[in-house]
Amino acid sequence: MLNGYLPIFSQFGEDIFASDVVQACIDVIATEISKLRPKHIRTDNNDVQTIVNSSINRLFKFSPNELMTTRDFLEKTIWLLFLNLNVFIYPTYDIVKDSSGRKRKEYTGFYPLNPYQVEFMQDNSGKLFVKFFFRNGSNYTLAYSDVIHLRKKFSVNDVMGGGINGQPDNDALLKVLQINDNLLQGLEKTIKSSMTVRGILKMNTMMKEEGLDEERKKFEEKMKNNESGILPMDMKGEYHDIKIDPKLVDKDTLDFLDSKILKNYGVSLPIISGEFTDDQYQAFYERTLESIVIGLGQSFSKCLFTNRELDFGNEIVFYQKDMMYLSMKNKLEIIKIGGEQGIFTDNEKLKILGYSPIEGGERRTQSLNYINRDIIDEYQVKRGKME
Template sequence: MALVNTFKNLMSKGKEFVRAKLMNGYIPVFSQFGQDIYESDIVQNCIDIIATEISKLQPRHIRTDSNGMITTPKSSINRLFKFGPNELMTTRDFLEKVIWLLFLNYNVFIYPIYEYVRSDNGENTRRFTGLYPLNPYQADFLQDASGTLFVKLFFHSGESFTIPYSEIIHIRKKFSVNDIMGGGMNGQPDNAALLKVLQINDAVLQGLEKGIKTSLSIRGILKIATMMDDSSQKKERERFEQLLSSGDSAILPVDLKGDFVPVNLDPKFVDKDTMAFLKSSVQEWYGVSQAILSRDYNDEQYQAFYESTLEPIVIGLGQAFSKPMLTSRELEVGNEIVFYHKDAMFLSTNAKLNLIKIVGEQGLLSDNQKLALLGYPPIEGGERRTMSLNYIDVSLVNAYQMSRTSATKGGTSDE
């Protein structure tokens, strides 16, 4: 693949590396794993909902000037976000894969590929040509003689690459006791507490399966009143089973040698409250409520889900992408990468109408933006902005009130 050749060209040759020194004294060698809990359907459903919602985001490279005005520059970054971060993925695919890798490993590495081009003012600038989410099975952190941090990534194909850490987009989940990696002390998913709940839930499900099979398989005991060897008993049982399967009526004939004794099995299953508790424990771990999990939520429930679960990821994505993809100078003059939620499409129709009324009266939305909120296509001349005359500039409030007071007292308000 072209990505492998690109990595080979970018490898630091002729340099000598030593293990990076961490404050906690641990060797910075981390293996990526964490597949144990992902056999659970509840876990997969929770992650799938989060990944699906994040995949709807619209990443943008924006610039905010000193007056607070936001513009979208025509940059190579915006081109990648619009048409696809690489030749294999759309932007939606890319974001979904990033989130799945993040929850699988509590760390995800993304490599931005770029080339230097000369701008109009004669300066060399970076033109980004691809963004690739990586899934190494091991990451070693190294230092060169100058103390620069590098990361050596090992892949299941047998390839390994050493890349400056400053050029890697590294997104972490539960970044706590480890100095570099997310997860536990060893830079791996710390799912011990969740695994206990899942083991209990699995034992309950297995018990249900066995109880159902038992209750449906053993229906009674056939007592044979004569002495028979094993082969004779087998023939008698097969004859009885044939009667069971071929009888058209509810009456089953049995000769004097046999006596059928029905067995009434009453397996005890786990009550629904216990099952609900086990399920809710997993949902709380991932911050996904039952309403979100069942896709039957209102605006308030989704807003709570967004603020508690999605928003920290959205903010983290913007910061993680901005740091390696933008230069220090670009960051200083207001450049950043932001992940926008498209047009508040999660809102109900009534909520959208209220939003259009409140924000539209301020003149903040064009006619086409209002139509887009309701799912309609743009119209000719729809860039017009209208606002209500029931509002006044705050700087004119005092003058307006003084003029009203003067008019009330019999004066003029020509001012």
């Protein structure tokens, strides 16, 4: 072209993370998951849950390892999960004895691993092992039961998420991303073409460089001062217009391609932009986040506790601590219902509204309009006698 610009489209490549839309989808999912509060709890036979004073809760409170806060840890875990459709977390621990002389694990850290290759093996007894290969050249073989393993799209491979070889199968998504990238490149080239050379001024005489420069300046001055749209020329100059007719891709086509990418990750445009309603966020949570939250709890519990500990009600639960996405109307409705049932303390009600706690705010009140259904008949008989 006249400006030296070549209208050649670069290849998108095989990395889906080169797409800004894909990155935006994963980022919003990872950001929401990073708000969770993991807790080691124990549920007794009466379904009463208590938070356990354990090394696990100590680590989960602020820093699962020396490099990360809890938020960082959860965010990195989700990014690795979507990058590889598998993520491995190694819990470090010491073996200690309790007062009864029984051995137990005292956990000292949780580390999300980023190997470039993993291999699964079994010994003669059928016990499963996993071998990790890292980019620094090192490799380690660990018992699979000692590693927390989360998977997405767990289908045709027996142990790994993704495709038959345990790798992400992005062929279908790549086709959409490549089309989207081509259209964006075309849009960029259209904008550039509209700002390139618009015409050629042909001089019908042989002139020196100084003369050409003088003629050019005269021509530019005429274009600046012209208001009628008609440019007068003398016999020496001849102007040839270059017809530029760039074609723009319509908005509906671009929106359609973006929506296909968003649907692949279960994320809607209002969630990406942050302009969502309560119902839209609830749909996002149920469609995309809830299965991840459940998977986190089950994977951690399966690895960290023995069968006996699980039988005694030990488990890891990832709680949704904040409800700040709710509208004020819905927050007040939750406080009203929860308050009448005696679910929330006064400080918990203040926290939902975004206020700081107050002294004595651990008080828990309940409406007198509710009664234990087991004593309804007795209550009604007594009340009837009183009347």
